Amino acid sequence: MPREAGQNGQGRSHMQVIIHAGAHKTDEDKLVRCLMGNEPILSELGTAVPHPNSYRKLLRDLLNExxxxxxxxxxxxxxxxxxxxxxxxxRLVISNHGFFGTPRMAVNSGQFYPAAVARLRLFQEILHLDDVELFLGLRDPGGLLPALAHDARAHSVADYIGGGEPKDILWSELLARISREVPDMPMTVWCNEDTPLIWGEVMRDMAGVEPTLRLDGEYYLLHDIMSRSGMKRFLEYMGDKPDMSEVQRRRVIAAFLDKFAEEEALEEELELPGWTDAMVDELSAIYDEDCYAIRQIPGVVVIDP
Known part of the structure; x- marks a missing residue:
């Protein structure tokens, strides 16, 4: 039976530590739950995914301290x-959408997560013997900002962001800031909108396992957005073709979603004063451009569909 950390803490060899910091309003803990569901095989491969209850309050208190x-x-x-x-x-995987603060703290002074750099430096201090990496799911600000404003109980997006223009709040600014201020920390990011196609790859990259390893839960998201009959046919189809490449699997998922996706499951509407469809469309176009800029930032790996 393996000994637990702390019995000989100073003698422990260093680990890779994955900090999955959200973002808010992306996977809502589905990633960490899916990885925890693969504990038997991951532990054999040297990857630990502890239950979030064991560390979230402790790390929050330590970061504040x-x-x-x-x-x-x-x-x-x-x-x-x-x-x-x-x-x-x-390899140790820990996950919390609140690592960089509450929804109310997610945007301030025209920036996503102003506290990110200070908190990542503290993570490096806490885990000073280890190699710390950041994993972060991004989301279109056109849908994210009203969702954050709603969770922060703000009356409007303008009230929530506290001045400035929504179009100036960019993910590339956050990632460039981290790259500049914490240059020795690798970052892996992806667009939340792509997760139905890349969920399995995100799981495997976070767990640090081979791309050919099949994990339970890699089609988990599809249950939420595909009809029951479509999901049944999809799983039967995939079961008949176990040796498909990652690219082939994505093409199959895209084809089934095109035919069997439930449109109402893909839509999220939050009505807030002053927030219009035109603003959402403008921010979505800026987000597309911003995602291209992110690919140019040193130290950032983007998981694409």
Whole structure:
């Protein structure tokens, strides 16, 4: 039976630590739940995915403490012990859409996640023996900003962002800021709108396993957006063709979604004062351009469909 972290904390070899920090209003913990569902095979391969209840409050308190007064020398041991990380773990995956703050803190001064750099530096301090990487799902601001405003109980998007123009709030600014201020931290990002096509790849990249490894839950999102009959036919089709490449699987998923997607499941409408369809369309066009700019930022890997 593997020994738990903390029993010999100073002697532990370093790990790769994946910080999945959301963004807010993207996968809503589906990613970490799907990875936890693969615990038997992932643990054999050296990847640990502890339950979020074991670390979310602890890390929130430590991040707040670290910003105010610094961190004790034994912080890493405390964290790994709380998460019950087995000895021999090579890769640790932790996930929380709130790592960079609450929905109310997600946008300020014309930026996504103003606190991101300070908190990532604290993660590096907490996990000072480890290689920390950031994984982040992005979302079209045309739908994200009203959703965040709603969760923050703001009266309007303008009230929520507190000045400036929504069109100036860019994901590329956040990622360039992290790249500049935390240059030794690799980043992997993807567009939330693409996740039905790339969910399996996101899971495997986060877990650090081979691209050919089949994981439970890699079609999880399709259940929410495809008709029951379409999903049944899709799973039968995929079951008959287990050796498909990643590209072939994506083409099949796209074809089935084209035929069997339930349109109402793909739509999300939040009516807030002053927020119009024209603004949503404008922000979506800017988002497309911004996603191209992101590909030029040093240290950023983009998972594309």
């Amino acid at each position: 670290g910003l105010q007064a610094g961190l004790p020398a034994d912080t890493r041991d405390r964290v790994l012990q709380a998460m019950r990380v087995p000895e021999g773990t090579e």
